Amino acid sequence: MTDTPKLEPMLEMYVYETIQLIDRLEQLIMDSEVSGDLSEGMEEIFRIMHTIKGNSMMMMFEGIAELGHVTEDLFDYLRKTESVQPDYEKITDLVLDGIDHIKTSVHQLQEGDDPLEKPEGLIDEIKEYLDSLTFMNLDDATIAEDEKDESDQDKQKYYIAPVKGDEKTTSKPPETLRAYEVVFRFSEGCEMENIRAFSVVHGFKDNSVDMLHIPKEIVEDENAIDEIKQNGFKMLFRTGDSDESVRAYFDTVAFSEGMSINLMSNEDYDRALRTYLGLDDVSEDAVEALEQSEIIEPEIIEPETIEAESMKPDAFVDENVQVESDAVSTPMEDLPSQVADTIENEIGKDKQGENLDENQKIDVEKQGIQKSTDKKTKKSKPEVKSSAQNYISVGIPKVDKLMDLVGELVVSESMVTRNPDLVDVQLENFDKAVRQHRIIINELQDIVMSIRMMPLAMTFQKMNRLVRDMKKKVGKDIDFELRGQETEVDKNVIEQIGDPLMHIIRNSIDHGIESNDLREERGKKERAKIVLEAKHSGGDVWITVKDNGQGIDPEKILSKAETRGLLLKPKEEYSDREVYNFLFHSGFSTKEKVTEFSGRGVGLDVVARNVEALGGTIIIDSEVGRGSEFAIRIPLTLAIIDGMMMSVNKSIFVLPITAIKESFSAKEHDVIVDPEGNEMCMIRGVCYPILRLHNRFEINTECRDINDGILIMTEYDGNVSLLFADAILGEQQVVVKNLSSFLEKVDGISGCALLGDGRISLILDPAGLVNM
Amino acid sequence: MSEVIDTQKGKYLTFEIDGDAYGLEIQHVDDIIGIQEITEVPRQPEYVQGVINLRGKIVPTMDVRIRFGKDYRDYDDRTCIVVLDMKGTSVGIVVDRVLEVTQISEDTISEPPGFENESDKKFIAGIGKYENEPVILLDCNRLLSQSESDAFSTTE
Numbered sequence: 042m043t044d045t046p047k048l049e050p051m052l053e054m055y056v057y058e059t060i061q062l063i064d065r066l067e068q069l070i071m072d073s074e075v076s077g078d079l080s081e082g083m084e085e086i087f088r089i090m091h092t093i094k095g096n097s098m099m100m101m102f103e104g105i106a107e108l109g110h111v112t113e114d115l116f117d118y119l120r121k122t123e124s125v126q127p128d129y130e131k132i133t134d135l136v137l138d139g140i141d142h143i144k145t146s147v148h149q150l151q152e153g154d155d156p157l158e159k160p161e162g163l164i165d166e167i168k169e170y171l172d173s174l175t176f177m178n179l180d181d182a183t184i185a186e187d188e189k190d191e192s193d194q195d196k197q198k199y200y201i202a203p204v205k206g207d208e209k210t211t212s213k214p215p216e217t218l219r220a221y222e223v224v225f226r227f228s229e230g231c232e233m234e235n236i237r238a239f240s241v242v243h244g245f246k247d248n249s250v251d252m253l254h255i256p257k258e259i260v261e262d263e264n265a266i267d268e269i270k271q272n273g274f275k276m277l278f279r280t281g282d283s284d285e286s287v288r289a290y291f292d293t294v295a296f297s298e299g300m301s302i303n304l305m306s307n308e309d310y311d312r313a314l315r316t317y318l319g320l321d322d323v324s325e326d327a328v329e330a331l332e333q334s335e336i337i338e339p340e341i342i343e344p345e346t347i348e349a350e351s352m353k354p355d356a357f358v359d360e361n362v363q364v365e366s367d368a369v370s371t372p373m374e375d376l377p378s379q380v381a382d383t384i385e386n387e388i389g390k391d392k393q394g395e396n397l398d399e400n401q402k403i404d405v406e407k408q409g410i411q412k413s414t415d416k417k418t419k420k421s422k423p424e425v426k427s428s429a430q431n432y433i434s435v436g437i438p439k440v441d442k443l444m445d446l447v448g449e450l451v452v453s454e455s456m457v458t459r460n461p462d463l464v465d466v467q468l469e470n471f472d473k474a475v476r477q478h479r480i481i482i483n484e485l486q487d488i489v490m491s492i493r494m495m496p497l498a499m500t501f502q503k504m505n506r507l508v509r510d511m512k513k514k515v516g517k518d519i520d521f522e523l524r525g526q527e528t529e530v531d532k533n534v535i536e537q538i539g540d541p542l543m544h545i546i547r548n549s550i551d552h553g554i555e556s557n558d559l560r561e562e563r564g565k566k567e568r569a570k571i572v573l574e575a576k577h578s579g580g581d582v583w584i585t586v587k588d589n590g591q592g593i594d595p596e597k598i599l600s601k602a603e604t605r606g607l608l609l610k611p612k613e614e615y616s617d618r619e620v621y622n623f624l625f626h627s628g629f630s631t632k633e634k635v636t637e638f639s640g641r642g643v644g645l646d647v648v649a650r651n652v653e654a655l656g657g658t659i660i661i662d663s664e665v666g667r668g669s670e671f672a673i674r675i676p677l678t679l680a681i682i683d684g685m686m687m688s689v690n691k692s693i694f695v696l697p698i699t700a701i702k703e704s705f706s707a708k709e710h711d712v713i714v715d716p717e718g719n720e721m722c723m724i725r726g727v728c729y730p731i732l733r734l735h736n737r738f739e740i741n742t743e744c745r746d747i748n749d750g751i752l753i754m755t756e757y758d759g760n761v762s763l764l765f766a767d768a769i770l771g772e773q774q775v776v777v778k779n780l781s782s783f784l785e786k787v788d789g790i791s792g793c794a795l796l797g798d799g800r801i802s803l804i805l806d807p808a809g810l811v812n813m
Numbered sequence: 814m815s816e817v818i819d820t821q822k823g824k825y826l827t828f829e830i831d832g833d834a835y836g837l838e839i840q841h842v843d844d845i846i847g848i849q850e851i852t853e854v855p856r857q858p859e860y861v862q863g864v865i866n867l868r869g870k871i872v873p874t875m876d877v878r879i880r881f882g883k884d885y886r887d888y889d890d891r892t893c894i895v896v897l898d899m900k901g902t903s904v905g906i907v908v909d910r911v912l913e914v915t916q917i918s919e920d921t922i923s924e925p926p927g928f929e930n931e932s933d934k935k936f937i938a939g940i941g942k943y944e945n946e947p948v949i950l951l952d953c954n955r956l957l958s959q960s961e962s963d964a965f966s967t968t969e
Contacts, residue, residue, distance in 0.1 A: 781904070
């Protein structure tokens with residue numbers, strides 16, 4: 042194959058596609074196991090396996106290809122033989138093993154290694170299973186040997202090797218076959234059109250007879266890419282497959298656009314076949330038609346190639362694009378007339394073709410029109426073509442850079458609009474412009490943020506798999522429920538939340554949930570259950586893992602902590618929540634027995650650290666005998682917040698607007714002081730504690746009188762505090778930056794932010810302030 | 814240090830604190846800026862002055878005088894902040910004044926002598942000699958990591 046020199050982009054594409062497919066496959070198979078019904082996902086699973094097989098063959102990863110092939114066979118059999126009642130668990134096991142193998146292989150490819158060896162054992166296992174199914178079903182199958190079964194057998198018989206059309210023509214009478222003409226093109230910039238086309242052809246070859254395609258030489262001919270790019274890729278074939286399955290197959294073709302699948306009459310097909318297949322036995326008019334197609338093509342190539350050439354310096358052009366040197370000689374200025382000429386030529390040709398066979402003429406005309414319109418759109422606006430494509434993949438670094446820039450834009454916006462030079466100046470028009478400016482920037486910011494937001498579904502699905510595998514190994518019956526999968530969080534969070542969640546869920550299964558016998562013994566009637574839930578609340582995302590297991594015994598932890606010398610105050614003074622926090626100490630494990638999954642005491646400390654790195658917190662709640670709950674709170678966006686600025690002496694603090702309920706200035710007589718010196722304020726009949734920021738952060742300020750400063754009511758998780766600051770300075774969006782790890786972590790401060798004038802403010806963390 | 818880049822090997826940035834010359838390996842020095850407004854961060858060790866805004870980057874800053882147990886001295890126009898980079902963490906240190914970048918050959922560097930005050934010694938990598946004047950060469954790693962480990966142990 043000619044693909045060796047361009048392995049890199051191809052490999053990248055392969056890895057990308059395979060990962061996507063595998064993830065989807067995993068989700069499907071897990072779903073079907075739960076619902077006990079494979080029929081829904083069957084078609085899609087089959088198609089995914091098929092695509093993976095095709096791609097892997099193209100990349101010559103035989104192990105994956107063959108694995109894909111046997112799995113495909115299995116599903117092909119299942120979907121066609123409805124009478125079989127398969128063992129879903131067995132199938133799921135097999136498929137999941139396969140998925141793991143492919144995953145590992147792909148991972149190794151990413152690392153630049155070779156994929157894993159061919160998983161002979163697994164392949165044999167799947168084959169065996171398929172055989173056993175076939176055997177079981179042999180009686181039915183022989184009777185109801187319908188068309189589908191036949192094609193299924195063909196498949197096995199011919200295996201991967203490409204099949205010559207003629208061989209099959211004999212095996213199937215042409216009457217039962219329908220002829221199709223399929224034309225499509227690949228979306229712009231998808232690269233390696235020829236290889237993709239090849240894999241499409243290859244993938245369908247087994248299901249069809251007399252297949253031919255234009256261009257004829259896909260892989261060997263270097264110009265094929267250009268040709269496919271311009272004219273699209275056309276396939277003619279006959280197949281015994283149902284209309285739906287043909288369409289389903291072509292639906293899976295990656296990066297395809299403008300797919301048209303047309304049924305042809307057998308006569309048309311025969312004619313077309315003779316035209317394109319053999320030059321030896323073609324009839325007169327067929328030769329004419331052939332000539333025509335050959336005349337048209339070079340003329341069209343000309344302007345196109347020039348375009349490609351002229352694009353080369355500034356745009357990324359596929360290295361594989363072969364530019365014909367003689368075509369380049371046409372100067373750019375002549376292009377429009379050149380195009381017009383070509384179109385005229387074509388129309389003229391079409392007219393000439395009038396004396397040709399009726400059907401064929403229409404065909405040619407269609408082609409001609411399609412070509413010319415395609416060319417026109419391409420000429421005027423190359424991107425029009427890609428408008429049909431809904432997704433582009435962009436590298437994360439680019440998005441990060443964009444985000445940084447928007448962050449800086451927000452800062453510089455306030456540098457301009459809050460410029461000290463402008464204070465006390467009345468500028469009506471300027472203010473208007475500023476408002477407009479701010480609206481646009483806000484919108485830009487929202488969009489950039491939303492780019493990075495992804496639903497948690499994928500991460501949750503992985504947990505699904507984890508639970509499935511684990512509960513089998515530990516032999517506990519556990520229901521696993523996912524809620525709020527659609528909750529969107531920042532991409533960073535997605536990447537980093539996986540490990541902590543995994544640890545927590547493992548813990549729940551291993552320590553939390555009792556064994557089946559023990560549950561019975563304790564008279565717990567309900568089934569063991571773990572609920573993984575995500576939801577939005579205020580400016581945060583909460584991800585909770587809840588189980589109805591045995592819970593955590595605070596006494597046990599306390600005594601363990603005592604023996605390890607972790608207690609800082611008398612035992613009795615520890616609240617349950619404080620006790621649970623001991624679990625986050627590294628090396629802390631109450632489990633006597635170390636299992637495969639957990640109990641080594643490594644884990645929860647890592648969990649805590651990971652969550653902290655995301656700016657989040659983790660809270661454990663538990664009731665002995667009833668179950669426990671791990672709640673992770675993560676700020677929704679990590680980058681830009683709306684904040685209220687307040688001053689304490691020279692220091693400026695920013696409190697997220699979402700945490701503020703109200704602010705007011707209190708009078709001396711509103712404040713109540715208890716015997717211990719704690720200040721409180723009564724508002725609408727409810728007493729709230731006052732938290733003086735200057736005391737909290739040890740700042741010297743003149744403003745100590747409650748009359749002079751201002752009280753800001755902040756709420757976190759149901760707890761309300763009144764913060765006392767010198768003054769409120771106003772509202773501003775700030776870009777959150779982490780405080781360097783060099784500094785000591787301060788409870789109540791979550792980070793810092795640059796203000797418009799270059800000063801630094803500290804961002805208050807309501808959680809840290811309220812839950813002192 | 815094994816990962817020394819050839820051209821920077823043996824080069825030291827020297828600066829003055831309390832009349833003594835100190836040196837830091839040039840490869841750890843990111844930037845030298847004049848003293849600027851330092852935003853205080855509450856509840857930090859005494860020697861941590863706060864954070865500065867270094868072209869949009871927020872850099873914690875410490876006063877080496879206090880770190881070394883010397884008295885606080887008002888900043889003047891010769892006071893500089895030397896921004897160090899240790900494994901990706903930037904930290905600024907406030908010094909009385911920056912002297913120059915000099916080459917100190919390895920064979921002139923001697924082991925630090927025993928001090929009565931051990932806390933002074935722990936930052937010192939050796940004593941170099943430049944134009945017959947002794948230069949106290951600081952161990953950048955220890956200068957910065959000490960407080961980090963402090964921070965970790967008190968974090969709950």
